[in-house]
Amino acid sequence: MGDLVIVNCTVTDGRAADGVEPLADAAVLVRGERVALVGPREKVLPQAEGARTIDLDGAHLTPGLVNMHTHFSLSLPGSAGEGVKGLNPHELALHMADGARRTLRCGVTTVRCVAEKDHADFALRRAIEAGTATGPRVFTAGQALVCTGGHGHEGSDTLECDGADGFRRGVRTQLRAGADLIKVMISGGIAGEHERIETPQLFSDEMAAVLATAHAWGRKVTAHAGPAPVIAEAVELGLDCVEHGYQLTPEVAAAMAARGTALVPTLIVTRCKEFFDELGVPEWMQCRSLGAGPRHLESYAMALAAGVEVLLGSDMPPFWEFEGTNATVRELEHMAEGGLGPVRALYAGTLGPARWLGADQDIGTVEAGRYADLVAMDADPLESASAFRAVRWVMKGGRVVRDDRAGEVSHV
Numbered sequence: 001m002g003d004l005v006i007v008n009c010t011v012t013d014g015r016a017a018d019g020v021e022p023l024a025d026a027a028v029l030v031r032g033e034r035v036a037l038v039g040p041r042e043k044v045l046p047q048a049e050g051a052r053t054i055d056l057d058g059a060h061l062t063p064g065l066v067n068m069h070t071h072f073s074l075s076l077p078g079s080a081g082e083g084v085k086g087l088n089p090h091e092l093a094l095h096m097a098d099g100a101r102r103t104l105r106c107g108v109t110t111v112r113c114v115a116e117k118d119h120a121d122f123a124l125r126r127a128i129e130a131g132t133a134t135g136p137r138v139f140t141a142g143q144a145l146v147c148t149g150g151h152g153h154e155g156s157d158t159l160e161c162d163g164a165d166g167f168r169r170g171v172r173t174q175l176r177a178g179a180d181l182i183k184v185m186i187s188g189g190i191a192g193e194h195e196r197i198e199t200p201q202l203f204s205d206e207m208a209a210v211l212a213t214a215h216a217w218g219r220k221v222t223a224h225a226g227p228a229p230v231i232a233e234a235v236e237l238g239l240d241c242v243e244h245g246y247q248l249t250p251e252v253a254a255a256m257a258a259r260g261t262a263l264v265p266t267l268i269v270t271r272c273k274e275f276f277d278e279l280g281v282p283e284w285m286q287c288r289s290l291g292a293g294p295r296h297l298e299s300y301a302m303a304l305a306a307g308v309e310v311l312l313g314s315d316m317p318p319f320w321e322f323e324g325t326n327a328t329v330r331e332l333e334h335m336a337e338g339g340l341g342p343v344r345a346l347y348a349g350t351l352g353p354a355r356w357l358g359a360d361q362d363i364g365t366v367e368a369g370r371y372a373d374l375v376a377m378d379a380d381p382l383e384s385a386s387a388f389r390a391v392r393w394v395m396k397g398g399r400v401v402r403d404d405r406a407g408e409v410s411h412v
Helices: 014-018 041-047 079-085 089-105 117-130 163-177 204-216 228-237 250-259 273-279 283-291 293-306 327-348 351-356 385-390
Strands: 004-011 023-031 034-040 052-063 065-070 108-113 137-140 144-147 158-161 181-185 220-227 241-247 262-264 374-377 391-396 399-403
Touching: 004 041, 014 327, 014 351, 023 041, 034 041, 052 391, 065 327, 065 351, 079 273, 089 108, 089 117, 089 391, 089 399, 108 351, 117 137, 144 163, 158 163, 163 181, 163 204, 181 204, 204 220, 204 228, 220 228, 228 241, 228 250, 241 293, 250 293, 273 283, 283 293, 293 327, 327 351, 327 385, 374 385, 385 391
Parallel strands: 004 052, 065 108, 108 137, 144 158, 144 181, 181 220, 220 241, 241 262
Antiparallel strands: 004 023, 023 034, 052 374, 374 391, 391 399
């Protein structure tokens, strides 16, 4: 793969949250999979002799988005979910590969999977890395750990465990498969018919066993969690990240900020009736989810006020067409509109997740040495998160996978 030089663009990334200014009339030299040089056009072009030129026609160029709450094998209660559960292993692999391809086209170049069926996520990751499937970079937890009968126990994307020894074994089972992190369900949620959001589902020794085992192996732990008391206990024990956080209090949010526990709020899941209707989600779940919306937004505001690190994650499939865009961008809009603002939203969708994943030397910014995982749009993302609605060009690892001007997609 020969050198490429990207010109006629303004380079912007999450470092804007720390005061780094966008670079207008920039050029980006790409050598192989990675960025070799970024700077003013007149300084980069002399170093790009013989490189093929890509002119972005004045677009804003940012890193690809990172979606930190992804399920390629999602099967919610309802008719569509039953269809996914009924897929045989070959059909499931194709279903997930199609979702990965569509996700990348949206401009999401990295995902964190937080519960996938039958460890098919590891096969998908290997196929993407080998180039036999097209999709984003995949960091995955494998199956989520859950107590017997706990949240999500009905599917093969979870592993039922009980007692401290059982949960230690569950962690090691995911690590043996190749998990980059561990996901654990510590409370009820919106998709369990015989539970409530505030239902605690792990005892202290079970939570402590998950955290100690994962941390001993150098892996972080994220937890599906809704109620403040459950979250408070987990944070005290060393939890690295909270998913949803439907019912935070100012005190618990302050503890999260002090301990460095991140929040992936998934605001979209409590304001998505159209999505639920499309999937045939039953009335009981719709009522619970949509009814939790106002408190969910208050909880998010508490996290922002306390200084909690918030990160982009949709829970809904990243590529899903929803309210005029895709689920990832709609979630980013909710985060920005809920008090984060567009500059911090850009950070929450790129550099923040990269840092949590320990991958910020590879992804998350447009800098020399990072993967050339880039997206282009005509609107300014520092003015509005909605700029990502108009992504028209996507590159992953130095290969253009979407170019709306050319009317074609490469390597897809």
